[in-house]
Amino acid sequence: MTDGLKDHDYAFRKLQNANFHHLTFERVDFSNGDLTGADLSNCLCIECDFSEAILKNANLQGTDFQHCNLGGADISGANLFFAMLETADLTDIIYDEQTQYFAMHCPEEGAFLAYKECLDYRIVQLLVPADARRSSATNTTCRCDKAKVLSIKDKFTKVSYNEAISYVDDNFIYRTGEWVVAENYNPNRWVDSTGGIHFWMTWKEACGYM
CATH class of the missing domain: 2.160.20 (Pectate Lyase C-like)
Incomplete structure (x- = not known):
């Protein structure tokens, strides 16, 4: 065979x-x-x-x-x-x-911190709240439907910024101190590349995205 x-x-x-x-x-x-x-x-x-x-x-x-x-x-x-x-x-x-x-790679219950990379090498630290829907498929990438932006920093220099733009949707902007909501969140956890706020559990994993 x-x-x-x-x-x-x-x-x-x-x-x-x-x-x-x-x-x-x-x-x-x-x-x-x-x-x-x-x-x-x-x-x-x-x-x-x-x-x-x-x-x-x-x-x-x-x-x-x-x-x-x-x-x-x-x-x-x-x-x-x-x-x-x-x-x-x-x-x-x-x-x-x-x-x-x-x-699930991320916590199934409760609030937790998460990280994602946006345009211009900006790493966004997120607070995923306890009532957020969250999921992961069969790798270390996770998704949620809402989160609060805690900080935005350059992944090399750690310089802080007030906003960051999503790689996927340039109209989806993360701003420090504000909440972001993914209205297109897909509840099927096994669909990997789909609607939601994509994130990683660690700064290091987020930095390795691109």
Whole structure:
């Protein structure tokens, strides 16, 4: 198997530590299969069935699971960095504290500080309030629907500014001491590049954006 597999039945198969890196699967049935430790990184999975599959400690980095069934799958200890789950069925999926990049990267409750980079190398420090909607997909980028601007500083010199302009929308301006609201916030946490105030949890991560 070199490029991929189509309409194949892997249901209930033992595929521990299998190397499927960078392959394309179309309508492949992995349901109830044991894929413990398997490498599915950067795979394109089109309408595949992973329901009740064991994906413990699997490498799922960059895997496209859109329109796949992951209902009841066990992803304990798996790495889902930049996996695409936007339209996947995640009903009753099983994960644990060792599962990487599946749980929310930002706090699910309460207020917290966040950072984002804007035009002209300006780093904005934000206060995300307790009542703000917030989300993250399968990486370290997060989104919220509102925040208060605490400070704006040059990322190299730390010189302070009163305002900063968003990279994405030049009409969206952050001003020190003022609240900003994203009316286009998308509540689907698995959609990464979409409406909302995008931010990182640390100054260092924000500085690495561009």
